Amino acid sequence: MNNYTNEKERRLYFDDLWVRLKRSWVLVLAITLVFGILVDLLGYMRSKNGNDLHIEQTAEELRAQLTQDELQDVESVLEYKRQIRSTQAYLDDSVLVNLDAMSIPTEKLTFRMSAGTGAALRSCYDALTDRAFLQKLAGSISWEKEPAYLGELIVVDQVKAEETSLLPYLNWDGYVYISVYGKTEEQARQIADYIRDYLSTATLMESETCTLVSRTQTVTINTALLGEKDRLTGSLNTITSTCNTKQAELSRTQKDLLVKEMEAEGFPAEDVSGATTQAQSESILQPKYLALGLLFGLVLGVLVVLLRYLFSKNIRSEKDLRDLTGLDYIVRLGDDPQNAALLAIYLQVQCEKSGLHQVTLLAARDLLPKGQQAVQALMETLRQSGLETAFCTLDTQDPAMLKQILSSRCVVPVAEIDRTDCASVQQEMNMCRRDEIPVPAGIVL
Secondary structure (H helix, E strand, C coil), X not given: CCCCCCCCCCCCCHHHHHHHHHHCHHHHHHHHHHHHHHHHHHHHHHHHHHHHHHHCCCHXXXXXXXXXXXXXXXXXXXXXXXXXHHHHHHHHHCCHHHCCCCCEEEEEEEEEECCCCHHHHHHHHXXXXXXXXXXXXXXXXXXXXXXXXXXXCEEECCCCCCCCCCHHHCCCCCEEEEEEECCCXXXXXXHHHHHHHHHHHCCCHHHCCEEEEXXXXXXXXXXXXXXXXXXXXXXXXXXXXXXXXXXXXXXXXXXXXXXXXXXXXXXXXXXXXXXXXXXXXXXXXXXXXXXXXHHHHHHHHHHHHHHHHHCCCECCCHHHHHHHHCCCCEEECCCCHHHHHHHHHHHHXXXXXXXXXXXXXXXXXXXXXXXXXXXXXXXXXXHHCCCEEEEEECCCCCHHHHHHHHCCCCEEEEECCCCCEHHHHHHHHHHHHHCCCCCCCEEEC
């Protein structure tokens, strides 16, 4: 019945390793997170340190470092910046879009053309919207903003700005109806006075002349202006959001080039400084470096668990105890109550074959509370089956316990996973082999 064999080499079992990984998930997660954060911080510092070098480069040097697609991305963001600038300027400076659409001070002028042709009507409209005319008008009324905004306040009722054909004017009656808007009645009056004086002395296409027929002051409602400012503001917010998203996707070099281009195009200082700040103050969260760090952290965590498993000097599993002792029957107590009953039956049968009635459960040292409970339950089961049972530890100095160990006729080694030293188990087996003490089974806790 003596099952002793020579010591066997410890082997690697992948199912044991998988169980170890599941049990060590907290350690693996901690290493993964710590390594991921460290690599992310290193990436952030690397990007931040490299920024100063990029900012000092010229636009030509920056372009040389970028591909055609990357340059196109910069141009796309720059175009959004231009749209934002022009839309914001229009919202700030346009008188028309900021008028109260339900109460607009208005001057209505009616002129009679000397010879009513459609071409003459169109030439009258072109004269009133010509930039040179608007610049002179701006000077006469002390207009400090863009002269083109004055053109929005002058409406020739019969003419659509986008219409280039003369067909709509074939049935024209020879009268020109002009509406002049203003932020105040005084502003509308000043613009109307200038138009009156200009058209009264101007000679238009085909020697046409204009004669003022009537002029009235009124307050009008322009439904087209209702919600126009909200629409433009919404459009501006959309463009700004898209611009910020695309700008955030640019690399550091692309952002530096964007700053250079904005400076060259004369963008306001606050816009340029905003782009510079974004180029210099990257988010501490670097997705590329964080993902790389988490990946390597996961690998490192698994490697740490694997190395701890490979180089552990303690019992790692039931299979590990079987390799060290050469025993065929190893039982794990605590997981399934039936294991204790099956072990009791097995030991009873083996002891009956050898005529033994005493079993010593031998551990390397005192067990943890959970292990003590499992062993006590097993000892009670063995006693009920008619076997005398004792529990001893190899590191004891108690003479009675030492005598119990040395006088044992049947020993069952008890090992705790990750706590019982392999050398202690081998010492137990060598002692039993020397004194020819039967070892029918082993216990793992």
